[in-house]
Each structure stands twice: as structure tokens, then as C-alpha cells.
Amino acid sequence: MVATVRILITTDYLTPGDDIDLVLRDRGHHTIHSPAVGERPPGELARLLADADAALFASEPITATMLDNAPALKVIARTRVGYESIDQDAATAHGIYVCNTPGANAHAVAEMTMMLLLMCARRVGETLHSVQHGQWPRHDTGELRASTLGVIGFGPIGRAVVELAHAFGMRILASTNHPDPEYADQYDVTFTSLDDLLGTSDYVSLHARPHPGNARLINARALGIMKDTAYLVNTSRGSLIDETALVDAVQAGTIAGAALDVIDTEPLRIDSPLRGHPNIVVTSHLAGQTREARMNASHVAAQQVLQALDGIEPPHAVNAGRVTRFRGSPATANDSFTTLRAGSKSS
Numbered sequence: 001m002v003a004t005v006r007i008l009i010t011t012d013y014l015t016p017g018d019d020i021d022l023v024l025r026d027r028g029h030h031t032i033h034s035p036a037v038g039e040r041p042p043g044e045l046a047r048l049l050a051d052a053d054a055a056l057f058a059s060e061p062i063t064a065t066m067l068d069n070a071p072a073l074k075v076i077a078r079t080r081v082g083y084e085s086i087d088q089d090a091a092t093a094h095g096i097y098v099c100n101t102p103g104a105n106a107h108a109v110a111e112m113t114m115m116l117l118l119m120c121a122r123r124v125g126e127t128l129h130s131v132q133h134g135q136w137p138r139h140d141t142g143e144l145r146a147s148t149l150g151v152i153g154f155g156p157i158g159r160a161v162v163e164l165a166h167a168f169g170m171r172i173l174a175s176t177n178h179p180d181p182e183y184a185d186q187y188d189v190t191f192t193s194l195d196d197l198l199g200t201s202d203y204v205s206l207h208a209r210p211h212p213g214n215a216r217l218i219n220a221r222a223l224g225i226m227k228d229t230a231y232l233v234n235t236s237r238g239s240l241i242d243e244t245a246l247v248d249a250v251q252a253g254t255i256a257g258a259a260l261d262v263i264d265t266e267p268l269r270i271d272s273p274l275r276g277h278p279n280i281v282v283t284s285h286l287a288g289q290t291r292e293a294r295m296n297a298s299h300v301a302a303q304q305v306l307q308a309l310d311g312i313e314p315p316h317a318v319n320a321g322r323v324t325r326f327r328g329s330p331a332t333a334n335d336s337f338t339t340l341r342a343g344s345k346s347s
Contacts, residue, residue: 005029005309006072008052010036010060011079013294020056020298027306036060049073054305056298064090075308077301080288081105082237083318084210097317099304103156104297105288110160112287113235114168116259117144117203120231125257125281145169150201152194152217153208153236154178161205162187173197198225203233210237220245226255235287238264247273250280261287
């Protein structure tokens with residue numbers, strides 16, 4: 001008897017009958033759409049995972065307890081770059097691949113970063129705030145050309161930002177544990193220490209991958225190093241910034257302002273001090289949400305699900321090399337799953 005392979009899809013922009021759905025169903029798999037929109041009833045996500053063989057996921061947290069009670073689950077593919085909301089240790093212990101889609105939204109995020117940089121340079125946030133309150137300001141603004149951009153993090157998005165900033169004629173500094181001298185020569189990038197970058201840059205843009213060691217990387221000390229005319233831009237992760245220290249720094253004139261597409265807790269609460277401040281622009285985590293980036297990420301995620309179900313280690317598994325997979329022949333759309341992960345039963 002052929003086992004039914006059940007793929008749970010929670011990404012809200014993926015719908016029954018779309019390209020991704022057809023790709024998965026053409027392989028003989030059964031898709032279950034349950035979009036992550038708003039807060040779920042308690043236990044709903046755990047119940048959905050309990051019956052799933054694979055998951056295409058948005059940003060909802062997946063805990064160890066959920067994974068303990070999902071005996072058939074073999075792969076979780078995020079349709080975005082981040083994967084911090086998934087308990088990776090628990091997934092690895094259960095033999096479940098956790099995948100992401102690095103670089104799929106790099107151009108989209110880079111373009112958004114440049115838009116936020118331009119909003120800072122031209123003081124668009126302040127202008128919009130003033131116009132909405134009946135004023136007609138004529139601010140003294142600046143140009144990006146010949147100014148200094150400090151890029152913290154040098155992955156696919158950081159590099160895409162560098163390329164656009166180079167085209168704008170900006171001087172570029174970068175702080176990273178993985179410098180690339182050949183790339184630096186091509187785009188005239190100077191690698192330097194974090195403190196030097198903070199103290200020299202007119203604009204500081206965050207593109208670092210979050211980990212326990214860099215939580216609140218931009219804290220009161222870091223903000224104190226920045227120039228009082230400098231702006232901070234974040235399209236990476238909200239956890240990189242101490243938001244209380246940021247608000248204090250902007251209000252005190254320690255830095256000129258900030259533009260944030262990501263915050264520590266989303267959505268932004270109504271009473272957040274980040275709201276309504278004329279020198280702080282906040283957008284609703286839009287950087288990677290272009291049609292093109294969504295399709296790129298979705299196709300990459302779907303292909304990784306299919307590879308895992310076929311017994312192939314996905315290329316973007318963040319726990320690659322640590323997962324013990326199929327004990328028998330790889331499973332396909334026409335084969336039953338023989339043995340899958342330690343302690344699990346055949347689907």
C-alpha cells in the first residue's frame with residue numbers, strides 16, 4: 001500500500017492550486033494549507049504537525065514538544081532566510097532536516113535597505129510626520145554619494161547592499177568574520193573593526209546573522225560610538241538592537257535617527273516608543289516581501305522538501321551532516337516510507 005505523504009503549508013502567500021502546490025501535488029503528495037495569519041487557537045499548530053510528513057513554514061515557532069509529537073515529520077523548510085524560531089537541536093535529535101532559503105530575497109532586501117538609507121538621507125520620515133500635522137518643512141538634507149556606509153555582516157544580503165551602495169558612489173566599510181579581499185577590491189570595500197565602523201560611518205546598516213553572541217549588538221555603548229549625525233538602518237533581525245537604548249539615543253541626539261524594517265517583537269505594540277517618533281522610521285518587515293523574492297524562496301523551499309522526501313540531504317539544511325536519515329531505499333512518490341527516523345513508524 002502506497003503511503004500518503006502529507007505536506008503542511010503555513011506560508012500565507014502560498015495557496016491551493018498555485019505553482020508550488022502543483023509542483024508538490026504533481027509528485028503525488030497531499031498538501032494541507034493552513035496560513036499563518038494572526039494568532040492560532042492553542043494547540044492547533046501542534047495538531048497540524050502531528051500528522052505531517054513535511055512542512056513549508058512561515059515564521060511560527062516550532063518547539064521541541066511539537067516535534068516530540070510529530071512522529072512522521074522529516075523536513076521543515078522555511079520560506080525565508082531565518083530559522084531561529086525552530087528548535088534545531090530537537091529537530092536534529094529526531095532526524096528532521098531544517099532548511100532555509102539563503103540569498104533568495106537578497107536583492108529585495110538590498111533594495112529596501114537603499115530605500116531606507118535614502119529616507120534617512122532626505123529626512124523623509126520627519127517630512128511625512130510634519131506634513132501630516134499641517135506643516136510644510138524644507139529640511140536641510142544630504143546625498144548618499146560620497147558619504148560612508150558601514151555594513152555589519154557580509155552574507156548575500158550584505159553583499160547585495162554593497163553593490164548598490166557602490167553604484168551610488170558611497171564609501172563602504174564592512175565588519176565581518178569572513179572578509180573577502182577579492183570582492184573588496186571589486187567594490188572598493190574596506191574591512192575594519194566594528195568600533196571603527198561605528199565611529200566612522202554616516203549610515204550603519206545591519207545584515208548580521210543573529211546568534212546568542214550578538215544579541216543587542218547595537219546597545220547603548222555602540223550607539224555612543226556613532227556620530228551624532230549618523231543613522232542606523234536594520235533590515236536583518238530586531239534582536240540585534242537594544243530598542244530602549246536606541247530610542248534614548250535618538251531623543252538625546254546621540255545619533256540622528258533610525259530606519260527599522262524589523263523589530264524585536266512583531267507586530268509593533270501600540271504603545272511602543274518607536275511609534276510616532278519623527279526621527280525613527282518603522283516599516284512592517286517588508287524587505288523580503290516582493291513577488292519575486294517570495295517566488296524564489298518558495299521554489300527553493302519546495303525543492304528542498306522534495307529532495308528530503310527522496311532521501312537526499314537538502315543543500316540548505318542548516319543541520320546538514322548531523323541528521324541520520326533513511327535506513328532503507330529513498331522514498332519517492334511511488335514508494336512507501338520504509339524507515340524514516342529513529343523511533344518513528346512508517347507513514
